Amino acid sequence: MIINDNFFMKLAIDEAWKYQLLTYPNPAVGCVVVKNGEILSIEAHKEAGMPHAEVNALKTAYLKKHPNDVIKTKRKSEDIHEYLIKNHNGFFNDCEIFVTLEPCNHIGKTPACANLLKELKPKRVIIAHDDTNKIASGGCETLKEANIDVSLGCMKKEAYELLFPFIKWSENTFVFYKMAQTLNGSIDGKISSNQALAYVHTLRDKIDLMVIGGNTVRTDKPTLDARYIAGRAPNVMIYSKNKIFDTNIPLFKIPNREVIISDDLFRLLDYKFVMIEGTYNLLDTLKERIDYLVLLVSPKIRKGENALNEIDMDFEIVHENFIGQEKIIYLKRKS
Amino acid sequence: MIINDNFFMKLAIDEAWKYQLLTYPNPAVGCVVVKNGEILSIEAHKEAGMPHAEVNALKTAYLKKHPNDVIKTKRKSEDIHEYLIKNHNGFFNDCEIFVTLEPCNHIGKTPACANLLKELKPKRVIIAHDDTNKIASGGCETLKEANIDVSLGCMKKEAYELLFPFIKWSENTFVFYKMAQTLNGSIDGKISSNQALAYVHTLRDKIDLMVIGGNTVRTDKPTLDARYIAGRAPNVMIYSKNKIFDTNIPLFKIPNREVIISDDLFRLLDYKFVMIEGTYNLLDTLKERIDYLVLLVSPKIRKGENALNEIDMDFEIVHENFIGQEKIIYLKRKS
Numbered sequence: 001m002i003i004n005d006n007f008f009m010k011l012a013i014d015e016a017w018k019y020q021l022l023t024y025p026n027p028a029v030g031c032v033v034v035k036n037g038e039i040l041s042i043e044a045h046k047e048a049g050m051p052h053a054e055v056n057a058l059k060t061a062y063l064k065k066h067p068n069d070v071i072k073t074k075r076k077s078e079d080i081h082e083y084l085i086k087n088h089n090g091f092f093n094d095c096e097i098f099v100t101l102e103p104c105n106h107i108g109k110t111p112a113c114a115n116l117l118k119e120l121k122p123k124r125v126i127i128a129h130d131d132t133n134k135i136a137s138g139g140c141e142t143l144k145e146a147n148i149d150v151s152l153g154c155m156k157k158e159a160y161e162l163l164f165p166f167i168k169w170s171e172n173t174f175v176f177y178k179m180a181q182t183l184n185g186s187i188d189g190k191i192s193s194n195q196a197l198a199y200v201h202t203l204r205d206k207i208d209l210m211v212i213g214g215n216t217v218r219t220d221k222p223t224l225d226a227r228y229i230a231g232r233a234p235n236v237m238i239y240s241k242n243k244i245f246d247t248n249i250p251l252f253k254i255p256n257r258e259v260i261i262s263d264d265l266f267r268l269l270d271y272k273f274v275m276i277e278g279t280y281n282l283l284d285t286l287k288e289r290i291d292y293l294v295l296l297v298s299p300k301i302r303k304g305e306n307a308l309n310e311i312d313m314d315f316e317i318v319h320e321n322f323i324g325q326e327k328i329i330y331l332k333r334k335s
Numbered sequence: 336m337i338i339n340d341n342f343f344m345k346l347a348i349d350e351a352w353k354y355q356l357l358t359y360p361n362p363a364v365g366c367v368v369v370k371n372g373e374i375l376s377i378e379a380h381k382e383a384g385m386p387h388a389e390v391n392a393l394k395t396a397y398l399k400k401h402p403n404d405v406i407k408t409k410r411k412s413e414d415i416h417e418y419l420i421k422n423h424n425g426f427f428n429d430c431e432i433f434v435t436l437e438p439c440n441h442i443g444k445t446p447a448c449a450n451l452l453k454e455l456k457p458k459r460v461i462i463a464h465d466d467t468n469k470i471a472s473g474g475c476e477t478l479k480e481a482n483i484d485v486s487l488g489c490m491k492k493e494a495y496e497l498l499f500p501f502i503k504w505s506e507n508t509f510v511f512y513k514m515a516q517t518l519n520g521s522i523d524g525k526i527s528s529n530q531a532l533a534y535v536h537t538l539r540d541k542i543d544l545m546v547i548g549g550n551t552v553r554t555d556k557p558t559l560d561a562r563y564i565a566g567r568a569p570n571v572m573i574y575s576k577n578k579i580f581d582t583n584i585p586l587f588k589i590p591n592r593e594v595i596i597s598d599d600l601f602r603l604l605d606y607k608f609v610m611i612e613g614t615y616n617l618l619d620t621l622k623e624r625i626d627y628l629v630l631l632v633s634p635k636i637r638k639g640e641n642a643l644n645e646i647d648m649d650f651e652i653v654h655e656n657f658i659g660q661e662k663i664i665y666l667k668r669k670s
Contacts, residue, residue, distance in 0.1 A: 003399075036373065037373030038373050042338065184646075300647075301648040302647060303645045311519075312637060314635045317661075317662060320662070331518070
């Protein structure tokens with residue numbers, strides 16, 4: 001394997017994917033700090049309101065060489081910024097910073113990363129993808145004006161795929177279809193482990209709207225909350241032509257939850273971040289509307305009702321990962 | 336992500352998996368050289384008779400800091416050994432060597448790696464798994480006697496999974512079942528890309544015996560050679576109770592190929608490295624005999640005959656990788 005800019009950027013991209021969709025409404029971003037060839041840190045942005053990837057990576061890198069430094073106790077982005085600007089003492093001058101997205105240039109919930117990097121003066125900043133958000137962009141220029149060597153475009157295609165959900169929900173709506181199955185496409189009974197279910201509940205806690213088929217509501221009477229992580233129950237749209245439901249089931253009883261019963265798919269466009277949960281039947285109906293299929297695959301073969309269906313769809317695998325012993329595969333619909 | 340011994344060993348393990356099964360009868364082994372925290376090389380053993388992982392990694396590491404050195408022209412293991420022993424000049428004294436398997440201690444087709452490392456005197460050698468092969472083992476002792484700091488057992492479970500096919504074919508027989516399908520388990524028509532087919536042909540070139548179902552031979556009349564890579568056509572066992580076949584089909588016409596028609600599964604034990612190609616029906620019949628399921632997954636959903644079946648099998652995902660835009664998943668049968 002060749003150890004070059006792509007190698008380090010791939011580490012940053014893979015780290016960011018661990019938090020894909022969970023950073024909403026922010027983009028998933030990863031950052032790697034390399035000092036004289038030595039990797040000091042591989043970090044990511046984990047959740048909106050938490051420090052950006054660069055801040056996490058700069059802090060971890062500094063700690064790697066100063067393990068007992070007081071920066072260990074700093075959690076808030078502005079505190080880490082302030083501390084590093086005062087105490088860096090040239091530490092980053094021989095560092096290369098790999099970041100999957102152009103460092104932000106505006107002061108939002110956290111101070112601007114481009115400004116922090118300008119002060120720390122690393123030897124080089126390698127950026128995979130420019131910022132498509134007009135408010136936050138301009139980081140590249142800020143760095144160049146400070147005479148920092150900036151490279152743009154390393155692994156741009158991979159970084160674009162990482163950024164894609166953010167681009168979609170920033171412009172209008174990002175819709176993903178979540179499905180769980182065995183290796184052979186069987187969907188009967190309990191498929192996923194509790195660890196995978198906790199991940200699904202983490203997603204439910206983040207989304208603006210959850211869509212579910214009317215038949216599933218009638219048959220399974222699901223609550224559709226985020227109890228595994230003590231999270232927020234999402235608003236629900238029951239996709240159904242028949243508008244009559246037993247409203248005594250738990251789904252309808254959760255305070256502050258909105259439930260829509262509709263078969264008008266244009267209503268999805270009122271939301272930015274939509275998850276559909278279902279199996280192959282509903283996928284067939286909604287396939288033109290989805291951006292991603294997020295497929296949880298349990299490593300077993302089971303008899304039972306399965307994926308026998310009339311759908312023809314092509315995807316690109318944009319990422320995959322493990323949740324415990326199960327696979328999660330992120331598939332982008334080819335249109 | 337924490338950057339520690341496990342991080343570097345994982346790089347070695349993942350590199351080795353790229354050549355899993357292709358190193359037969361040798362084990363798949365990976366090696367990473369780290370000099371003062373900087374990764375200099377990530378290499379693997381690629382094929383029997385070619386240099387071991389350590390030799391590849393030491394050469395690449397040396398070249399990284401001496402890019403125009405004459406070592407570049409050395410291809411044969413003994414030449415690289417000899418050159419490094421003469422010219423290392425202490426280069427590796429501040430290096431840590433991560434290797435997934437205990438360095439070999441005997442002179443086989445290539446000189447002993449333990450001896451080479453003893454001469455190069457790295458700061459530390461980190462070994463994931465001890466060598467189970469009695470002839471080659473003893474590398475650890477050789478290094479310790481030379482006062483090299485040796486750590487054994489880093490990521491041992493992962494290294495064991497990497498080593499598992501080697502352990503099986505060394506002791507008796509390793510059998511894997513190769514299957515291709517779409518995301519939803521459909522097996523109709525041409526599933527795999529040419530790139531994936533070339534990989535299957537590379538496997539066919541390595542194995543001792545290929546097993547195929549009688550119905551497939553009757554219906555598809557496959558040649559079962561390795562033409563995509565201009566490789567050797569494997570010996571074939573047609574698994575069938577009915578012994579009558581049209582021997583005018585190409586399968587029977589390949590010179591120097593043995594074809595057995597049998598339904599006696601004990602005959603598999605006459606071979607060390609066996610691949611079965613088929614779909615869910617044959618898997619159901621042979622499921623008790625297989626060690627691995629090697630599943631090629633094409634990222635599409637297709638209607639058609641699929642995985643609807645009566646099998647209940649549980650697996651552990653031991654590795655997965657990309658072949659172009661498709662997934663290859665290595666599943667170990669849970670018994």
